[in-house]
Amino acid sequence: MGPVALLVQKFGGTSVGDPERMRAVAAHVARTVRDGNQVVVVISAMGKETDDLLRIAAEVSETRPGREMDMLVTAGERKAMALLCMAIADTGIEAESFTGSQAGFLTDSTYRNAKIVDVKPSRVVEALAAGRVAVVGGAQGVSPEANVTFLGRGGSDTTAVALAHALGADSCELYTDVTGVFTTDPRIVPNARKMEKISFDELLEMTANGCPKPAMRSVEFARTHGVDLHVRSAFTWETGTIVTKEDDTMEQAIVSAVVHDADEAKVTIGGVADRPGIAALMFRALADSNINVDLIVQNTSDHGVTDISFTVPHSELDAALAICEQHTADIGATRVKGDPAIARVSVVGAGMKSHPGVAATVFETLAANDINIEMIATSAIRVSCVVAEADVQRAVVALHDAFGLADGPVYVD
Amino acid sequence: MGPVALLVQKFGGTSVGDPERMRAVAAHVARTVRDGNQVVVVISAMGKETDDLLRIAAEVSETRPGREMDMLVTAGERKAMALLCMAIADTGIEAESFTGSQAGFLTDSTYRNAKIVDVKPSRVVEALAAGRVAVVGGAQGVSPEANVTFLGRGGSDTTAVALAHALGADSCELYTDVTGVFTTDPRIVPNARKMEKISFDELLEMTANGCPKPAMRSVEFARTHGVDLHVRSAFTWETGTIVTKEDDTMEQAIVSAVVHDADEAKVTIGGVADRPGIAALMFRALADSNINVDLIVQNTSDHGVTDISFTVPHSELDAALAICEQHTADIGATRVKGDPAIARVSVVGAGMKSHPGVAATVFETLAANDINIEMIATSAIRVSCVVAEADVQRAVVALHDAFGLADGPVYVD
Numbered sequence: 001m002g003p004v005a006l007l008v009q010k011f012g013g014t015s016v017g018d019p020e021r022m023r024a025v026a027a028h029v030a031r032t033v034r035d036g037n038q039v040v041v042v043i044s045a046m047g048k049e050t051d052d053l054l055r056i057a058a059e060v061s062e063t064r065p066g067r068e069m070d071m072l073v074t075a076g077e078r079k080a081m082a083l084l085c086m087a088i089a090d091t092g093i094e095a096e097s098f099t100g101s102q103a104g105f106l107t108d109s110t111y112r113n114a115k116i117v118d119v120k121p122s123r124v125v126e127a128l129a130a131g132r133v134a135v136v137g138g139a140q141g142v143s144p145e146a147n148v149t150f151l152g153r154g155g156s157d158t159t160a161v162a163l164a165h166a167l168g169a170d171s172c173e174l175y176t177d178v179t180g181v182f183t184t185d186p187r188i189v190p191n192a193r194k195m196e197k198i199s200f201d202e203l204l205e206m207t208a209n210g211c212p213k214p215a216m217r218s219v220e221f222a223r224t225h226g227v228d229l230h231v232r233s234a235f236t237w238e239t240g241t242i243v244t245k246e247d248d249t250m251e252q253a254i255v256s257a258v259v260h261d262a263d264e265a266k267v268t269i270g271g272v273a274d275r276p277g278i279a280a281l282m283f284r285a286l287a288d289s290n291i292n293v294d295l296i297v298q299n300t301s302d303h304g305v306t307d308i309s310f311t312v313p314h315s316e317l318d319a320a321l322a323i324c325e326q327h328t329a330d331i332g333a334t335r336v337k338g339d340p341a342i343a344r345v346s347v348v349g350a351g352m353k354s355h356p357g358v359a360a361t362v363f364e365t366l367a368a369n370d371i372n373i374e375m376i377a378t379s380a381i382r383v384s385c386v387v388a389e390a391d392v393q394r395a396v397v398a399l400h401d402a403f404g405l406a407d408g409p410v411y412v413d
Numbered sequence: 414m415g416p417v418a419l420l421v422q423k424f425g426g427t428s429v430g431d432p433e434r435m436r437a438v439a440a441h442v443a444r445t446v447r448d449g450n451q452v453v454v455v456i457s458a459m460g461k462e463t464d465d466l467l468r469i470a471a472e473v474s475e476t477r478p479g480r481e482m483d484m485l486v487t488a489g490e491r492k493a494m495a496l497l498c499m500a501i502a503d504t505g506i507e508a509e510s511f512t513g514s515q516a517g518f519l520t521d522s523t524y525r526n527a528k529i530v531d532v533k534p535s536r537v538v539e540a541l542a543a544g545r546v547a548v549v550g551g552a553q554g555v556s557p558e559a560n561v562t563f564l565g566r567g568g569s570d571t572t573a574v575a576l577a578h579a580l581g582a583d584s585c586e587l588y589t590d591v592t593g594v595f596t597t598d599p600r601i602v603p604n605a606r607k608m609e610k611i612s613f614d615e616l617l618e619m620t621a622n623g624c625p626k627p628a629m630r631s632v633e634f635a636r637t638h639g640v641d642l643h644v645r646s647a648f649t650w651e652t653g654t655i656v657t658k659e660d661d662t663m664e665q666a667i668v669s670a671v672v673h674d675a676d677e678a679k680v681t682i683g684g685v686a687d688r689p690g691i692a693a694l695m696f697r698a699l700a701d702s703n704i705n706v707d708l709i710v711q712n713t714s715d716h717g718v719t720d721i722s723f724t725v726p727h728s729e730l731d732a733a734l735a736i737c738e739q740h741t742a743d744i745g746a747t748r749v750k751g752d753p754a755i756a757r758v759s760v761v762g763a764g765m766k767s768h769p770g771v772a773a774t775v776f777e778t779l780a781a782n783d784i785n786i787e788m789i790a791t792s793a794i795r796v797s798c799v800v801a802e803a804d805v806q807r808a809v810v811a812l813h814d815a816f817g818l819a820d821g822p823v824y825v826d
Contacts, residue, residue, distance in 0.1 A: 019472035053492065059432035061499030068502070071510050072495035075488040079466070082485035086474030089481070097484050102559065123559075146515065146536075 005170040006128070007032060010042040010138070010160035014177045015234035016080055017047035025175075026087035028237060029133055033093055038128045040167065041095075041135040042160040043084055045076025050153070066111025070140075070150040074100070077137035077156070085135050095133040098123055100140030100149070104166075105159065107141035107149045114141055114149035116158070119166035136163060154215030161218045165225045172222070172229050174214050179233040180240035181206070183405035184258040188396050191406040198256060199246035205348045205382040206259050219243065252351035253409035255358060258399045260392050262343040264294065265317040266374065268309045269324055271334030278331045279308060285323050291316045295344070295384065297375045305334075309375055311386065314340060342374060343392035346384040347399055351411065359383045365402040371395050418583040419541070420445060423455040423551065423573035427590045428647035429493055430460035438588075439500035441650060442546055446506055451541045453580065454508075454548040455573040456497055458489025463566070479524025483553075483563040487513070490550035490569070498548050508546040511536055513553030513562070517579075518572065520554035520562045527554055527562035529571070532579035549576060567628030574631045578638045585640050587627050592646040593653035594619070596818035597671040601809050604819040611669060612659035618761045618795040619672050632656065665764035666822030668771060671812045673805050675756040677707065678730040679787065681722045682737055684747030691744045692721060698736050704729045708757070708797065710788045718747075722788055724799065727753060755787060756805035759797040760812055764824065772796045778815040784808050 009029065016022050032039050044050075053073050057064055081097040088095035100107075104120035127134040138156025141149045151158055157174060164172035179194055181203065186192040198206075200223035204216060214231065222229050223245065232240025246252070272278055279298065286293055296310040312320045317338050324336040352358040362383050366373055371394060375386035387395055404410060422442065429435050445452050457463075466486050470477055494510040501508035513520075517533035540547040551569025554562045564571055570587060577585035592607055594616065599605040611619075613636035617629060627644065635642050636658065645653025659665070685691055692711065699706055709723040725733045730751050737749040765771040775796050779786055784807060788799035800808055817823060 019469065022473045056432065057496060057499060060435045060496045061503050063502045064499050065502050068495040068498040068508075068510055072492055072499075075491045075495070078488045078491070079485055082481040082488075083470060083473045085481040086470060086477050086485075089476045089478050090474050095481075097481055099561075148512075 004036050004038060006038045006040070006167060008040045008042060008160050008164040008167070008169045008172045009175060010156060010173065011044065011084075011175045011234055012156065012177070013044045013047050013049070015175050016043060016084065019083075021234075022046075022083055022087045023090075025234060026084060026091055028234070029088055029095075030091035030093050033133060039133050040124055040128070040163060040169070041081075041084065041133060042138045042156055042163060043077060043080045043135060044138045044156040046080045046083075049076040049079070067147055070111045070114070071148050073150050074137065074140040074148055077140060081135045081137045085133075088133055088135070093133060094131065095135055096127045097135045097137070098127075099137050100159070101142035103134075103136040103163070105141030105162070107143055107151070109143040109145060109147070109149065112150060113152040114143065116141060116151070116162050119162050121163060121166050124163070124167065152217075154217065157215040157218030158221055161222045161225070161227050161229070165221075165227050169227075172227050174229055174231050175234035176231065177233070177235060179236055179238055180231055181243070181257070183256065184396055184400045185260065188260075188393050189258075189400045189406075192400065193406055193408070195241050195256065195409075197242045197244060199350050200243060201246055201381055202256050202348050202350050203243050205346070205379065206257055214243075246350050252354075253349050253411055254351040254355045255347050255349035255403040255405065256409060257348050258345065258396050258403070258405065259348065260343060260345045260396050262389055262392060263314050264311040264342060264344055264386075265314050265338060265340040266309060266311050266342045266386060267317070267320050267324060268307060268337045268339070269328075269331070269333045269335070270307050270337065271305045271332070272308055273332035274304050274306045282308070282324065282327055282331060285327055286320060289319060289323055291320050291323070293320075295375060295377045295386065297377060305332075311342070311344070311375075341389040342386050343389045344384055344386050345392055345395045345399065346382050347403065348382045350381050352383075353380050361402060362399060365398050366395060369394055369398045371398075417449050417451060419451045419453070419580060421453045421455060421573050421577040421580070421582045421585045422588060423569060423586065424457065424497075424588045424647055425569065425590070426457045426460050426462070428588050429456060429497065432496075434647075435459075435496055435500045436503075438647060439497060439504055441647070442501055442508075443504035443506050446546060452546050453537060453541070453576060453582070454494075454497065454546060455551045455569055455576060456490060456493045456548060457551045457569040459493050459496075462489040462492070480560055483524045483527070484561050486563050487550065487553040487561055490553060494548045494550045498546075501546055501548070506546060507544065508548055509540045510548045510550070511540075512550050513572070514555035516547075516549040516576070518554030518575070520556055520564070522556040522558060522560070522562065525563060526565040527556070529554060529564070529575050532575050534576060534579055537576070537580065567630065570628040570631030571634055574635045574638070574640050574642070577640050578634075582640075584643055585635070586643045586645060588645055588647035590646070590648060592649055592651055593644055594656070594670070596669065597809055597813045598673065601673075601806050602813045602819075605813065606819055606821070608654050608669065608822075610655045610657060612763050613656060614659055614794055615669050615761050615763050616656050618759070618792065619670055627656075659763050665767075666762050666824055667764040667768045668760050668762035668816040668818065669822060670761050671758065671809050671816070671818065672761060673756060673758045673809050675802055675805060676727050677724040677755060677757055677799070678727050678751060678753040679722060679724050679755045679799060680730070680733050680737060681720060681750045681752070682741075682744070682746045682748070683720050683750065684718045684745070685721055686745035687717050687719045695721070695737065695740055695744060698740055699733060702732060702736055704733050704736070706733075708788060708790045708799065710790060718745075724755070724757070724788075754802040755799050756802045757797055757799050758805055758808040758812065759795050760816065761795045763794050765796075766793050774815060775812065778811050779808060782807055782811045784811075
């Protein structure tokens with residue numbers, strides 16, 4: 001048994017989806033305590049409960065004021081945290097549940113998507129000092145006006161990271177239904193490898209590109225405050241992947257992972273007049289309609305006209321096309337075209353910053369496999385290509401193989 | 414339009430059982446506001462939600478600590494109150510929900526069945542002053558240790574009455590699925606009459622005897638603090654029955670109502686030694702096993718031995734019999750007998766205090782209908798008879814008729 005450590009353990013909805021899962025999580029918490037650790041649990045609503053609450057709200061009301069939506073939605077985590085405390089009590093260990101307010105989560109008053117202003121977890125500290133497990137409802141807090149606030153979908157991850165930071169916890173464990181962060185989707189590439197370690201920056205590029213891992217906001221918070229994360233399984237309980245600060249002394253993998261996202265559609269606006277303000281006009285109109293534009297690519301102007309392409313979620317394609325068509329005349333465009341059958345594949349790696357040639361390898365690999373690239377976008381540590389949806393799985397397999405990811409990372413010299 | 418009144422309107426689980434009912438209740442609240450009134454709503458959990466929460470707790474845990482049970486169960490009212498506020502907002506009227514804690518319900522720390530210590534509804538008062546409807550979660554409060562507490566089943570009625578008292582409300586309306594308090598069960602006696610008015614004492618005798626009306630504790634609270642109640646329908650919205658203090662100047666009906674309760678079983682212990690402490694021993698043992706003994710009848714001793722009979726809920730008959738049989742030797746009893754096929758019929762009326770002969774009429778009426786009386790118990794304003802279950806509906810019809818209740822009350826001279 002090692003020295004006493006203070007651990008924050010966060011469990012998502014799937015991990016506590018039914019009474020059996022509740023008891024399995026309680027047993028794991030009890031094991032952790034019996035190993036000599038202090039444990040603070042952050043819990044999400046059970047299974048699809050948050051969706052159920054949103055659905056009944058839509059059935060009851062058209063206006064759905066934010067203050068009341070937050071009161072409603074946070075009821076899901078209250079239920080889950082009370083039930084988990086009961087299950088922990090059955091193991092002979094005392095546990096106390098705390099709402100966001102009781103746990104000291106002070107937020108602003110932005111209902112539905114409140115920002116944490118401060119965390120003053122004195123009741124959590126007292127519970128730990130008394131030898132108890134503290135179970136905190138995720139994604140909730142209290143506003144300056146003493147109203148209940150909701151941090152938004154995925155807010156439980158943020159709760160866990162902020163609490164780990166405020167308590168100076170030794171580890172922030174994010175339990176989920178996968179065993180860690182993989183070099184690519186194991187359903188597509190059977191020899192995908194679970195990574196021992198990954199940097200915040202790399203994970204951010206991955207979560208932004210369809211990797212179903214911790215909420216971006218929580219990873220950004222963890223990076224800013226230097227809270228190491230441990231992404232691991234609530235089903236097998238094996239060691240997962242550590243997410244930590246990229247360190248100059250740490251070896252940097254040239255390419256860490258290949259990720260893909262098939263829930264995208266492409267819009268191309270052709271023959272656009274190439275003068276200032278055109279792009280601004282179009283993307284302001286899309287933003288005003290709450291359309292989530294992701295990749296944007298504009299080619300160099302040719303004879304005073306240019307093409308602009310961008311991607312949006314599948315579900316927003318029709319709305320995006322309608323808006324673009326409304327503005328066709330204003331921007332002097334000749335045509336608007338939508339393509340739902342696309343997907344994005346990206347390679348991510350902190351080491352590529354100092355290692356030229358990754359993009360070239362990506363393009364060569366796709367070409368060698370007869371996969372046409374429709375759009376390209378890059379960041380310092382990522383190369384993304386939009387390809388036909390039918391080609392994406394082959395692209396993932398080819399790139400994972402090309403960078404030798406199954407065998408372990410290739411480090412920068 | 415009359416002068417501005419401050420009304421507390423309490424809605425039970427059936428009244429807000431689904432989205433359609435939520436909107437119907439919101440429309441009624443909006444009508445009441447548009448008629449020039451200030452409205453505070455107290456709401457129970459939707460439909461069978463509290464039962465659902467108790468069931469999942471039983472599936473998750475064997476120990477179920479009280480603090481966590483209260484956190485769990487009060488989530489039901491939170492959900493309902495937020496949804497009702499949204500539905501009210503749809504009508505163009507602002508509404509704010511308040512938990513028990515936010516509404517100023519300070520309680521003791523008796524989890525599962527907390528007692529109200531004080532009500533300081535400053536946030537409710539502020540909401541009203543700002544022209545809003547306040548929607549308060551029923552049956553909940555906060556303990557001195559800042560933990561969430563539950564007032565117990567039926568606690569929403571108590572919340573409504575206590576809030577009406579604390580606010581000095583003009584009326585406390587308890588909305589339910591019946592149109593008021595009837596002279597007897599209209600399903601048995603088609604010409605049962607809805608009473609315009611009834612005294613607290615009469616209603617207490619009725620609720621204690623199977624009348625499905627407000628929780629006894631809330632009626633006792635209302636009587637103590639002089640809060641008039643209006644029991645009425647959340648489905649037809651018609652005027653219901655006023656429950657008020659019995660006044661010396663008020664005419665007192667000799668008999669107001671006939672009520673019955675078929676969920677009882679009888680235990681008879683025969684040949685019990687007639688010496689001090691025998692009854693105490695037996696009923697302490699039953700109480701220690703949480704058996705709810707109701708009517709107790711002991712006949713005058715004959716030759717040093719006596720019979721003791723009592724009633725218990727059907728579901729507790731087997732347990733009660735087992736305990737009695739364990740103690741047969743100690744109390745020198747010769748036999749223990751259980752009878753599940755009994756029921757109780759009672760006539761209730763504040764005027765019978767000063768009007769002898771009601772009991773005689775009851776006995777004569779039952780005799781004339783060939784209904785055998787197995788046990789008799791009386792209070793100042795009630796005569797109860799235990800009869801065979803098969804006879805109880807005939808007994809109700811005969812007594813309702815004998816006292817002429819369909820035609821209106823007979824008052825004391």
